[in-house]
Amino acid sequence: xxxxxxxxxxxxxAMLFCGFAPVDAQAVRAxxxxxxxxxxxxxxxxxxxxxxxxxxxxKMEPASTTKICTAxxxxxxxxxxxxPMPIPDEAVGVEGSSLYLQHGEMLxxxxxxxxxxxxxxxxxxxxxxxxxxGSVDGFVEMMNETAKKAGATDxxxxxxxxxxxxxxxxxxxxxxxxxxxxxxxxxFRKIVSSKHHRTPYHGHDYDRSxxxxxxxxxxxxxxxxxKTGYTKKSGRCLVSSATRDGKTYICTVxxxxxxxxxxxRLLDKAFARE
Numbered sequence: 012x013x014x015x016x017x018x019x020x021x022x023x024x025a026m027l028f029c030g031f032a033p034v035d036a037q038a039v040r041a042x043x044x045x046x047x048x049x050x051x052x053x054x055x056x057x058x059x060x061x062x063x064x065x066x067x068x069x070k071m072e073p074a075s076t077t078k079i080c081t082a083x084x085x086x087x088x089x090x091x092x093x094x095p096m097p098i099p100d101e102a103v104g105v106e107g108s109s110l111y112l113q114h115g116e117m118l119x120x121x122x123x124x125x126x127x128x129x130x131x132x133x134x135x136x137x138x139x140x141x142x143x144x145g146s147v148d149g150f151v152e153m154m155n156e157t158a159k160k161a162g163a164t165d166x167x168x169x170x171x172x173x174x175x176x177x178x179x180x181x182x183x184x185x186x187x188x189x190x191x192x193x194x195x196x197x198x199f200r201k202i203v204s205s206k207h208h209r210t211p212y213h214g215h216d217y218d219r220s221x222x223x224x225x226x227x228x229x230x231x232x233x234x235x236x237x238k239t240g241y242t243k244k245s246g247r248c249l250v251s252s253a254t255r256d257g258k259t260y261i262c263t264v265x266x267x268x269x270x271x272x273x274x275x276r277l278l279d280k281a282f283a284r285e
Contacts, residue, residue: 046277048267049246052183053281056252056259059162059191062281067184068165071265074240074248075108075131076186077173081139082128082202083193084150084157085120089143092121101147102138107174107242109134110221116213125208128238129223136172147171158185161192175244186263190237190250194261203236203252204228227251231275237261239270253278 044051044063052067054060061067095117102112110132112118118126120142126135137147144150151168158166163185169176181189193199206228212219227234233253240248246266251274253260260281262274 044277044280046264046267047269047273048183048264050183050265051263051267051273051277052187053260053262053277054184054187054191055281056191056194056254056261059188061184061187062260062284063277064184068182070165070180070182072173072175072179072242072245073181073186073265074173074242074245075133076238076240076248076250076263077168077171077179077181078127078131078136078240079186079193079238079250080154080157080161080168080189081136081171082124083189083196083199084154085124085139085143086196086199087157088153089120092124093119095119096142098138099141101141102134105134105137105172107133107172110219112138113213118210118213122208122210124202125205125210126221128202129205129208130221131224131239133172133174136170140171157192158189161185161189163188173240173242173245175242183263183265186250186265187261190252190261190263194236194252194259200236203238225249225251226271227253227274230271231278235259249274251278253282255282258282 046065050066050069050071053063098112098116108131110126112134123135123139126132140147140150154168166181166185169179207222209218209220224239233255236252237250247270248265249270250263262277264270264273267273
């Protein structure tokens with residue numbers, strides 16, 4: 012018995028001295044990092060391990076970063092991506108950021124996904140929810156199941172776009188978990204790393220064209236995702252991802268006025284560990 016206890020003590024000491032500290036110890040160190048975000052988390056994009064955090068388990072409004080879960084839920088439950096589908100009536104005139112979808116318009120699920128993640132179309136979110144889930148409520152149930160599969164235990168979605176609702180919440184760490192899960196999907200990675208997309212524009216003789224709102228794709232070395240978000244209630248939110256020399260990190264900042272600068276600083280700090 013004494014030998015067994017001594018062996019366990021030796022293993023724990025070796026883990027500490029070699030830098031393999033328990034996750035709780037890492038969280039304690041990470042919470043001391045200065046950050047202007049009200050909540051923040053950085054995870055290793057290859058393992059999902061939490062690297063840095065601040066208030067990472069606080070329940071927060073995710074705004075349009077909600078659409079990360081919307082997109083991966085669609086990709087896991089819809090096999091027909093390139094057949095033009097009629098836009099559901101519920102998706103026309105949705106408030107907030109929009110692709111301005113029209114009655115009678117036909118778009119593919121693939122194009123709606125690009126509109127969702129690049130242009131942050133709330134109307135695209137509702138259209139996808141109805142097409143894939145049969146109804147918004149039915150799709151939201153699917154989203155919450157996706158979040159559970161990703162290990163997000165402090166998350167509850169009530170809509171597919173992230174507009175304010177008192178019962179719509181997640182945490183910085185949960186968003187990193189959902190994003191880590193989503194980034195395992197090749198098409199999801201392709202969509203969120205795309206800087207621009209064009210799609211036919213119903214009733215016009217030119218295409219609908221839109222750039223990605225994620226400035227890190229243009230301004231940060233290795234930036235390859237993922238999603239911006241903003242409402243008056245949530246403040247400015249960003250889930251970002253970058254890969255350098257084969258190493259990936261995912262960063263979430265919530266209610267962060269200088270979200271671009273803070274995200275780049277946190278990603279730089281993570282890469283400096285290597």
